[in-house]
Amino acid sequence: MSLKRTLHHFPLDPASRQVRLALGEKRLAFTEVQVRYWERPKDLTAMNPSGLLPVLVEEDGDDRLVICESRAILDHLEETSPEPPLLGRDAAERAEARRLMQWFDRKFDFEAGGYILHEKMEKRLLGMGAPDLANLRQGRDGLRSHMFYIEKLLQEREWLAGRKLSLADFAAAAHLSLIDYFGDMPWSGSPAVKTWYMKLKSRPCFRPLLLDRWPGLTPAKHYDDLDF
Numbered sequence: 506m507s508l509k510r511t512l513h514h515f516p517l518d519p520a521s522r523q524v525r526l527a528l529g530e531k532r533l534a535f536t537e538v539q540v541r542y543w544e545r546p547k548d549l550t551a552m553n554p555s556g557l558l559p560v561l562v563e564e565d566g567d568d569r570l571v572i573c574e575s576r577a578i579l580d581h582l583e584e585t586s587p588e589p590p591l592l593g594r595d596a597a598e599r600a601e602a603r604r605l606m607q608w609f610d611r612k613f614d615f616e617a618g619g620y621i622l623h624e625k626m627e628k629r630l631l632g633m634g635a636p637d638l639a640n641l642r643q644g645r646d647g648l649r650s651h652m653f654y655i656e657k658l659l660q661e662r663e664w665l666a667g668r669k670l671s672l673a674d675f676a677a678a679a680h681l682s683l684i685d686y687f688g689d690m691p692w693s694g695s696p697a698v699k700t701w702y703m704k705l706k707s708r709p710c711f712r713p714l715l716l717d718r719w720p721g722l723t724p725a726k727h728y729d730d731l732d733f
Contacts, residue, residue, distance in 0.1 A: 507565075510535035513549065514559040515542050516717040517626060517686065519618065520575040520610070521559040522679035527579055527672065529710025531586050535561075543630050575610075579672055591672045602666035605673035609680050617651050618680045620644025625687040629721055645689060652695045659697040678705050682714060688725030692733070706731050 512528070512535050514521035528535055540549055545556050552560045553573040561578045563570040572578045583592055592599045621644040624636035655677065658665055666673040681702065684690050692699045705711055715729040727733040 509564045511538060511562045511564075512536070512559055513538045513540050513552065513562070515540055516714075517622075517683055517719055517722065518542070518558055519614070519622075519676075519679040519683055520557070522682065522714060523575050523672070523675050524559045524561065524578050524582075525713065526675040526679065526710050527582055527591055529713065530591065530670075530675075530708070531582060531589065533582070533586055543627070576606075591670070591675070593666060593669050593671050595667070598667040598669065598671065602671040602673040605665055606676040609673075609676040613647075613651050613677075613680055617644050617647035618684060620647065621684055621687065621689055625689070626683075626722060645691075648684065648689070649691060649694075652691060652698060655698050656695045659701050664701070674701075674705060678702065678711070686717075686722075686724045686728050688728075703731065703733075 510528075510533065512521075512524060514525065514537065516522075516539060540546065540558060542549060542556065542558050549558070549560070550556050552562070552571050555573070557574055559575060559578060561572045561581070563572070572581050579591075583590070592602050620640050624641050624644070628634060628636060655665070662668070664670050664674050665677055681690060681698075685702075692702075706715065718724065
């Protein structure tokens with residue numbers, strides 16, 4: 506009996522997007538279940554008491570494995586489906602990929618993305634009213650600082666962690682693509698980042714993300730344009 510994968514996720518969640526990109530790049534078939542995580546559904550908390558997404562369920566006959574949250578899922582996929590390798594074959598690049606994954610999931614989210622997505626997305630989902638302009642300004646200021654750093658990396662490297670595409674690129678793209686969804690990416694001042702992002706957008710694994718839509722959250726007109 507073949508292995509069945511089910512990914513419980515929210516389309517506009519950076520962590521969920523990282524896992525979708527990795528599954529797509531490794532050409533691993535999976536079924537999607539979209540979850541309204543802010544409502545804390547009981548089936549989600551039964552699988553993951555933290556209530557956080559994504560959750561990957563693998564079923565092989567009577568065996569069932571539940572893997573919670575992006576880092577655990579990404580590590581699992583690298584262990585069980587090592588080709589193509591998404592942490593690199595070189596020890597230095599693997600270490601750099603892990604560093605940058607942490608950078609985007611913690612530092613970038615805390616200083617930039619978290620502000621923007623809370624004001625532009627989460628407040629609408631939760632019915633919390635209009636965006637706070639001061640918070641948006643702080644998020645956009647943080648974004649510009651991070652774009653300067655990413656631009657510097659990509660002026661020196663083909664991909665973020667080095668010579669090969671890695672999970673670091675997927676972590677960055679997951680976060681930046683959502684900010685781009687809401688039209689807040691300052692592409693004009695970062696030509697190397699824009700070229701890198703265009704390469705990622707053209708990959709087959711990225712195409713499902715460009716189709717993402719959620720009621721009441723309309724993407725920017727250029728969001729799914731490969732030549733933007």
